[in-house]
Amino acid sequence: MRWVWWAVRRLAGGVGVLWAVATIVFVAVRLIPGDPALAILGGPGSQASAEAVARVRHEYGLDQPVLVQYAVFLGRLATLQLGDSYAFRTPVATLLGQQLPVTLTLAVAGLVVAWVLAIVAAWWSTQRGRFAAGLTSALSVTASVMPHFWLGSVLIVVFASALGWVPAVSDGTARGWVLPVLTVAVPVAGYLAETVRDGVVDAQRSAFALAARGRGETRLGLFSRHLLRHAALPGIALSAWAFGSLVSGAVVVESVFALPGIGRALVTAVTQRDMPLVAGIALVSAAAYVVVLAVADLVERVVDPRTSAGSSARNGGARGGTARRRGPGRPADAR
The missing domain is CATH 1.10.287 (Helix Hairpins)
Structure with missing residues (x-):
């Protein structure tokens, strides 16, 4: 129920x-x-x-x-009658079917890369001393405030123009996705890294971490099997917000890297007062955010089953446990 x-x-x-x-x-x-x-x-x-x-x-x-x-x-x-786009003279549903997969791929790939960067940063900062912790914290804060258009431009200049490792704009290949995904992932990774690192630091002082060390658990084993599960809970809750940030950032990133997603279509629709397309993009983006928020809540409940228990049940259990500790017939203020 x-x-x-x-x-x-x-x-x-x-x-x-x-x-x-x-x-x-x-x-x-x-x-x-x-x-x-x-x-x-x-x-x-x-x-x-x-x-x-x-x-x-x-x-x-x-x-x-x-x-x-x-x-x-x-x-x-x-009734899902989105109508026809004024600017493209095409049904809005058709346009969304063509362009939405590009934006969702960018957002999902960006979130995955952000989590990988955040976990690596949390591991390094908590295992390599104060200098590593301070450096990681400074880099995380800097990354979290980087504007997408500035970061994307810098990545193009360094890795496309100067080094020539990847193309400057999307060319339909996997290499063409590298810079757009990094552009949306780095700012989100900054937020996640700080959140996960703080969770790991708190978990290191807990009883289960001390017990795992007593059993001879290695640093990597302790981090991956025990600390990360505890530290990931705030990050999972933050991931829903991060996904919304990634979708909104796609408006800029898709324009910078010429990706044919709903971000570029939204810019055209707004400038041309294309209300059916604006409404369709906004509603689809909001629906995706609602779904991701529900999934994040569900994952959090699976990772930590305590979150699925109602407050009344927790309070009742706490009262029952207190009564059992006091013993039958013993008043609360008895000494």
């Missing part, structure tokens, strides 16, 4: 997030200067006649009150 309520809460929260995103998109697009009817007809340079503009406004319901437009907009989204 506990899992059922967890799923219901997650589903209700996800629906609320999608509704909020849809509302923000609806308001934001209408605040952009310009006539959406002209955007549908090809922009101000299309030199459309007044009759054509009026016809388009009537066809797309732009002559209706705002609340009516909002209700129609939500109704279409609820």
